[in-house]
Amino acid sequence: MKLIGILTSPYVRKTRIVLNEKKIEYEFVLTDLDSPDSIINEFNPLGKVPCLVMDDGKTLYDSRVIVAYLDTTTPVGKLLPNSNRSRADVRCWEALADGIMDAAVLIRLEGKRPAAQQSQEWIDRQMKKIHSGLKAMSFHLGNRSFCHENAFSLADIAVGCALGWLEFRFPGIEWRKEYENLSQLFDRLSERPSFRETKPL
Ligand SMILES: N[C@@H](CCC(=O)N[C@@H](CS)C(=O)NCC(=O)O)C(=O)O
Numbered sequence: 001m002k003l004i005g006i007l008t009s010p011y012v013r014k015t016r017i018v019l020n021e022k023k024i025e026y027e028f029v030l031t032d033l034d035s036p037d038s039i040i041n042e043f044n045p046l047g048k049v050p051c052l053v054m055d056d057g058k059t060l061y062d063s064r065v066i067v068a069y070l071d072t073t074t075p076v077g078k079l080l081p082n083s084n085r086s087r088a089d090v091r092c093w094e095a096l097a098d099g100i101m102d103a104a105v106l107i108r109l110e111g112k113r114p115a116a117q118q119s120q121e122w123i124d125r126q127m128k129k130i131h132s133g134l135k136a137m138s139f140h141l142g143n144r145s146f147c148h149e150n151a152f153s154l155a156d157i158a159v160g161c162a163l164g165w166l167e168f169r170f171p172g173i174e175w176r177k178e179y180e181n182l183s184q185l186f187d188r189l190s191e192r193p194s195f196r197e198t199k200p201l
Pocket residue numbers: 008009010011033046047048049050062063064098105
């Protein structure tokens with residue numbers, strides 16, 4: 001099995017952490033998304049990473065589809081609960097964390113456009129989503145050690161990737177000062193080998 005990705009993508013990181021936590025062997029294939037010859041174009045018509053290429057050559061994308069599939073392939077390190085309601089709760093955490101990453105990625109892309117074409121209104125709109133997403137994550141985490149009930153799950157992985165990416169790309173957003181519970185959760189998650197080995201650089 002191969003995972004096509006880049007080292008800085010929070011969605012790729014989420015997938016790599018899931019592979020690591022579930023002890024699944026894979027080959028990590030790095031690509032250059034800015035090159036017209038990027039290998040990703042052979043495997044994902046949307047040209048986005050991550051993309052999982054399975055041993056039979058079939059492909060899976062996007063990260064949410066990949067991680068949900070991977071969790072079914074081995075009982076090791078179960079990341080999604082069995083009950084429908086709990087599974088939906090964990091996936092909603094994932095949607096919230098991914099939504100923060102989506103908004104942050106859009107701000108970065110806007111910043112790469114020529115200055116005259118950039119819209120501050122658009123940037124502010126995305127920034128508002130980041131801040132209300134952080135507030136919701138902090139509220140729902142409360143004083144628990146994990147996002148969902150009392151166990152490590154995909155919810156923690158997704159939240160850790162969103163926070164890690166904000167720290168990496170948006171050091172000016174002071175979420176650690178504002179939300180102590182998120183800061184403590186992030187510190188605990190960052191000690192896991194799966195997080196240490198996939199730190200964006
Ligand atoms: N919803 C997708 C988002 C993937 C995504 O946007 N990846 C970015 C890298 S962070 C990408 O491949 N961008 C290249 C492009 O859009 O052309 C997922 O969860 O996998």
